[in-house]
Amino acid sequence: MDLTMSKQQFDVIIIGAGLGGLTSGALLANQGVKVLMLEQHSVVGGCASSFRRKKFVFDSAVHLIGGLEEGGIPYEILNELKIQNNLEICQLSSMYTIQVGKEKIELPKNIEILEQFLISISPSDEEAIIDTLQEIKEIGSSLLTMKLTKRSHGLIMAIQNLSIKQYLADRFINAKIEFIFLSLFPYIGAVPEQIPAPFYMATFMSYNGGGYYVKGSSQALSNALKTSFERGGGQILMRRRVEEILYRDNKIVGVRDHKGNEYEAPHVISNMDVRKTLLSMIDQKNLPSALVKEVKEVIPSISGIILYVAIENDGWERNLPHETFIFPNYKNHQSCNAYNPLDSDSKPWLTVSCTTHIDPSLAPEGHSIISILAPCEEKVIEQIREEKGKEFIEERFWELLDFYIPGLRERAVFYEMATPRTVERYTGNGNGAIYGWKKSIDQQMKIESISRLLIPGLHIVGHWSKYGHGVFGAMNGGRLLATVLKEAISSQISPVS
Structure with missing residues (x-):
């Protein structure tokens, strides 16, 4: 006592x-x-x-x-x-990389540069890109600081019942611009047609100055x-x-x-x-x-399967950015928001992080560490774990990674998997909810x-x-x-x- x-x-x-x-x-x-x-x-x-x-x-x-x-x-x-x-705070050279199939889009390190980057992809959408970013900045910043002007309050009220998907619909000629604007949704956990537009804008603006990592x-x-x-x-x-x-x-x-x-x-x-x-x-x-x-x-939010991997370096690891969002396609709908090991066609989004690029001290010389997260439903995963064992989930997840990140498995010298049960044990979050x-x-x-x-x-x-x-x-x-x-x-x- x-x-x-x-x-x-x-x-x-x-x-x-x-x-x-x-x-x-x-x-x-x-x-x-x-x-x-x-x-x-x-x-x-x-x-x-x-x-x-x-x-x-x-x-x-x-x-x-x-x-x-x-x-x-x-x-x-x-x-x-x-x-x-x-x-020791380090700014990343790019925000994150989007990967769809073999295509990779490296987003610039802050929102000011993002405007010109998007215009370079689709010059015909220049006016829509500038107007959209300006509104996101105004609404997102006012929500983050809790300092609402009469104008920003009016803007928020006008879109408070819209999803970010609805807000961006039909704004751009090039559909890829909308996809890039929506690509931050893995950090929120819900899909774009579910996320309130003002909340998404605030999250978007929290990275206004770029992405950082603390050594x-x-x-x-x-x-x-x-x-x-x-x-x-x-x-x-x-x-x-x-x-x-x-x-x-x-x-x-x-x-x-x-x-x-x-x-x-x-x-x-x-x-x-x-x-x-x-x-x-x-x-x-x-x-x-x-x-x-x-x-x-x-x-509660979705949970996640997380695979922590250590690999031996041979140059292959240079192809992995600090942070990558991998998407199965350009649709971003509900079907990609929950991984199911029993469904071989289940292709969720993934976040792939290789922090040793910015902080080599996290691993012995000649090695890198990689963390991969896939969204999942806690009840589905834990029932499979009870019936078929954790090893079954691990093997099926490796098969998914063989599809998304070929070359990773054969270089792994260590790995450990966390399921929703693990998340709940260490964080106290019921259902292994990773976003509250x-x-x-x-x-x-x-x-x-x-x-x-x-x-x-x-x-x-x-x-x-x-x-x-x-x-x-x-x-x-x-x-x-x-x-x-x-x-x-x-x-x-x-x-x-």
């Missing part, structure tokens, strides 16, 4: 040391707020963590980060916390935030699973961990699965019935409603929150919440997130 710790009164308790929790915690702690963070894992970072196998270091999930250019929101957060100079893996970023958090006076307990959020006399009063320790605070931030937070950690009789209803009805809630038009109001209905003193960050997902979304959400909470604590008001 942590008797000394459990008797302390904190201003804020944070459940989970993902990027959202680390960011809000570090910002609050460095402003004099008394913060305790509890993390069930042995390392911080959540999806922004890494692991070692033999002499190889793999990022769990994060390979490309937006907003680390000077003036970008994550950059400014790191700068405010005085840890930006402690990290030492994404763990280096998470560790730096942890260092800042502790330097500001924040306290963190590792391998501590929170089992209950304490609610007494109609208010949040703290949490209880799996060892029976109770920690007191009037504000609790959850950086974990909202469903587990609200349906398992707090007595539902203390929650608005409308909130419970919304949480039970909202659908499914970001679809029919769910956007419900996700917003969950945020409004939270009981005073309870707050959500990370990719289950209303702020979006990915490194940019998690850090930006953590920053926005920290601002609101600091003001509330200073004035002794308990806001609803």
Whole structure:
């Protein structure tokens, strides 16, 4: 029992040391707020963590980060916390590469260059390209900064019920331009006809300044935030699973961990699965019935199969960019959004990351590491795993990679596969959801409603929150919440997130 710790009164308790929790915690702690963070894992970072196998270091999930250019929101957060100079941040020479069959399109490193690049592909679409990018910039930027002008608010209202596919429909003479605009959807998980146009624009603009990678893996970023958090006076307990959020006399009063320790605070931030937070950690009789209803009805995102591979270099690896999106065709519809090992015709999109191009220290000399992700439905994959074994899924996945990336298998010296069950075990995300809630038009109001209905003193960050997902979304959400909470604590008001 942590008797000394459990008797302390904190201003804020944070459940989970993902990027959202680390960011809000570090910002609050460095402003004099008394913060305790509890993390069930042995390392911080959540999806922004890494692991070692033999002499190889793999990022769990994060390979490309937006907003680390000077003036970008994550950059400014790191700068405010005085840890930006402690990290070796590298901008990639290109954003990512699109591959369809044998065709490869290397997208330029930022959106300003993208405009001329797209015009060079289709000069007849010049006016439509310029107008579309301008509107995306205006809407996306205002949503990221939460600074809406009368004009941007009007633009958002006009398209809020359109999917990004509908928004872009019939704008371009050359269909390839639309395809390129839509090619970022693997970072959202839903397909273009499902994704709300404003949300897609915000995600698009989070890479306005290009793609970046932090040397030492994404763990280096998470560790730096942890260092800042502790330097500001924040306290963190590792391998501590929170089992209950304490609610007494109609208010949040703290949490209880799996060892029976109770920690007191009037504000609790959850950086974990909202469903587990609200349906398992707090007595539902203390929650608005409308909130419970919304949480039970909202659908989580897809999960993923992830193959972590180490290869021996012979020059072949030079053909793999830092980040590649492989698509089966130019259609991008629902059929490519869920891999099924039992269906040999199942050809999903893939993300292929080769981080040793930018950071050779992640593998021994003469080797490269590659991570491949395919979207999948958790129930389908785990039923196959139970009935046929993990080895069956691995072999079928290798067959898919033989089709998409010939030459990879024979160069592999090590590999390890994660299925949705693995994702849930290490992240706590139910169903192995890799993007939090499914970001679809029919769910956007419900996700917003969950945020409004939270009981005073309870707050959500990370990719289950209303702020979006990915490194940019998690850090930006953590920053926005920290601002609101600091003001509330200073004035002794308990806001609803």
